[in-house]
Amino acid sequence: MAFLPTTREEMLQQGYEQVDFVYVSGDAYVDHPSFGCAIITRVLQAYGYSCAILAQPDWHNDDEFTQFGEPRLGFLVSAGNIDSMVNHYSVNKRRRDKDYYSDEGVMGKRPDRPTIVYTQILKRLYPHKPVMIGGIEASLRRLSHYDYWDDKVRRSILMDSQADLLMYGMGENTIVEVADALASGLEAKDICYIRGTVWKTKSIEYVSDYIMLPSYEEVCKDKRTYAKSFHIQHENIDAIAAKVLVEPYDGWYVVQNQPPLPLTQEEMDFTYSLPYERTYHPKYKYIPAIEEVQFSIVSNRGCFGSCAFCAITHHQGRVISTRSKESIVEEAKRITEMPNFKGYIHDVGGPTANFSREACDKQREFGACKSRECLFPKPCNNLIVDHSRYLDILRAVRELPRVKKVFIRSGIRYDYLMYDKNDEFFDELVQHHISGQLKVAPEHISAEVLDKMGKPRKELYLKFVEKFKQKNEQFHKDQYIVPYLMSSHPGCDLNGAIELACYLKKIHHTPKQVQDFYPTPGTPATCMYYTGLDPKTMKPVYVARTHEEKAMQRALMQFTYPQNYDLVYKALKTAGRMDLVGNGPKCLIPYQKPGHFPSRRDQGKRYGQKPYAKKGNERKGMKKR
Known part of the structure; x- marks a missing residue:
């Protein structure tokens, strides 16, 4: 075609x-x-x-x-x-x-x-x-x-x-x-x-x-x-x-008008069975966006995670639509026949890869609840946690001839994974579906910020990290978690940003890229950003609005970078957290800017002490710390 x-x-x-x-x-x-x-x-x-x-x-x-x-x-x-x-x-x-x-x-x-x-x-x-x-x-x-x-x-x-x-x-x-x-x-x-x-x-x-x-x-x-x-x-x-x-x-x-009904499995299978060329039109030289998706497979739509900063629920809804195993395997076979296929399926997933069914049996008939979320602040009593169908699909795809590896790159909800009492999926995720690094999205550590994000508290994330480590040891794997983190989300002030920085120091991790909160239409967080109010409760929400404060929050996540020293120093001073400046084990930055050797007079000012005063060969004003 x-x-x-x-x-x-x-x-x-x-x-x-x-x-x-x-x-x-x-x-x-x-x-x-x-x-x-x-x-x-x-x-x-x-x-x-x-x-x-x-x-x-x-x-x-x-x-x-x-x-x-x-x-x-x-x-x-x-x-x-x-x-x-x-x-x-x-x-x-x-x-x-x-x-x-x-x-x-x-x-x-x-x-x-x-x-x-x-x-x-x-x-x-x-x-x-x-x-x-x-x-x-x-x-x-x-x-x-x-x-x-x-x-x-x-x-x-x-x-x-x-x-x-x-x-x-x-x-x-x-x-x-x-x-x-x-x-x-x-x-x-x-x-x-x-x-x-x-x-x-x-x-x-x-x-x-x-x-x-x-x-x-x-x-x-x-x-x-x-x-x-x-x-x-x-x-x-x-x-x-x-x-x-x-x-x-x-x-x-x-x-x-009312939103469109979620596609049935038969309708989803039909959509993805159509004769796509699976690449860009030959009149172009190269479209970069094809790189991540050409050998990827969409297995579901919708998301009941309902993160406050994400517009997926506003666009696709909270009820999950899924494809049959047969449909996904057939698409995988077509991918393996492509001349430039190297043996790697880059992804089998959707907005959230491990959401492979509705959150509960009531949703298809009655829809998603208006007044409660499926996962936040705690999982709903009606939530069904089941990875068996998704696992069955992954097994079938990775058993195909010419398939060397099947990766999952479209986001794992670690909380949903932790709620599963059966470790079978967790085991096979670690053994077969990670390309060295697993990207997950705790987004933050501060309880106040996580509550505004609609994300679980840090204690569950820390348990996940420990369990991931144990699974890697069990299966003799050398794999790591790369956490997605966000700065300047509504609800996050400098104290929240400092709390996150202290956590990053504790785990010896500096994010290579930092995602500032980006206010886009259709999200509760954007409503908070504009109005300063939580639309659910109508209570005030702190919002970082100035360019300088956003820059400070971003710099705190990369406090190890020498170029961020001045911003981090100013953030700590503004927040009254000068206890984190120094050479102690919990300090974020030293007294002296890396690569910079200030005069003794300037150094005294930075320490908050009187500058040196010379009198003959004596130096006064410098107190022993």
Whole structure:
């Protein structure tokens, strides 16, 4: 099966005078099931709809947007696999040097906020043709949201882009229903009944059983109102338990229908059985993003971990969708037949690799609970901890001919693993599925910070570390844990950052990379960052806002680096923790900056003593420590 057409010439060569849909993407075209563009277009193709792909068009040139002519049913627009602003800017709002979703990693192939830019161009060129937006950027901005880069509350992206319809979440079923509706003759403005869609209207007289959110104007004026509105949205992300949400704008209403139902196992198997080329279009030289996923397999979707800083639950929901063992093994076989396969399956997993079933038996029928989490602050009494199905899949894949090793790189929830009374999976994880280092995400050590993150307390992590060490000794392995840690998360002040630094000193570990908290739409932590309130309790939350404090928190995690000395010193002094400056076993930094030899007068000042005063051959003022 060939790639879908990316130019008019390719479209004509494949026998199409007109396609049903033109898919406009902010990413380069990669026909791999880890890319949303590939999944949506292949699903449409499987249901008999033709698609052309306009990847990274020059938004200054209208001819690029008209090259395919007018599609029969409409345009589909996505910013790409990740939010364009995250893709373009670091947490310090510095322009990144590389775009992993563009040819050879070249930056600048797409505008900021391409969902808005592309849609507005299409609405100008084809005012009577429906334009529908989707993907992660649209999904997380479907209602009013705090925008970190503008530092303000922005409107629903449906309003800003002037699109006819927004599709959110995982959209295979949604896109087929929308395509069928358009093919039947319905206008886009009349498609107001499909799950996983957001639409706008002047009147809500025909909308029933909904929750009226505060208006956009109200959430802009008052942060407390914003936090209350966000909490309502976050409580209504489950496909079964959620209600329709309505957000008023000046003269308009934005209506969010219920989320799409989680895919059944048969539907998941169908999606991943489609004839993907599993690589980028031959017109490109190299797309860096393919490197991690080309030999990886998606085994599940959704996450009931509900970390406060993660948007997965807002996009995919909390109920897990899984594939059958047969489907995964069949995909693994196809991977082993690829000419550049070296024997290593890089990953079998999803948002959380070891979530291979719903959290409890009630979720498929009743949905996820609104008022409680599955794992936090303690595991729910109804939680079922079972790795047997996932383990069965891993065994089957690693037994395939030509497979040397099957790694798990997409995140293990160590708490869920520790709750399993059967050590069988833990044993085989250590023996077969780690490439020297196991990356896990305790994220922090401070109890106050972990509570705001929605993560388990440090005591469970420390037990996991000890058990991991014992398992490695048992199986004669030399493997290590690499902890993912985060600085400046809401709830973390300098004392929390210092507590983490002291832990890192104790375990003799300096992170090579430090992740600052990045406020992105759709997460409770971003709501805390903007409002200073926990949306669940409406109680105040400490937020590190200044560049200097964020830099100090980050430097404390890498206190061993000489270039961080001054920041660490200032952080300790500010927090009143000068007991951690010196040469004692618990001290983080010495009195003297490494590589720097201050004058004795300056040294005396740093020690907090009087400077030297000479009188003849005597020196006074220096007290013996």
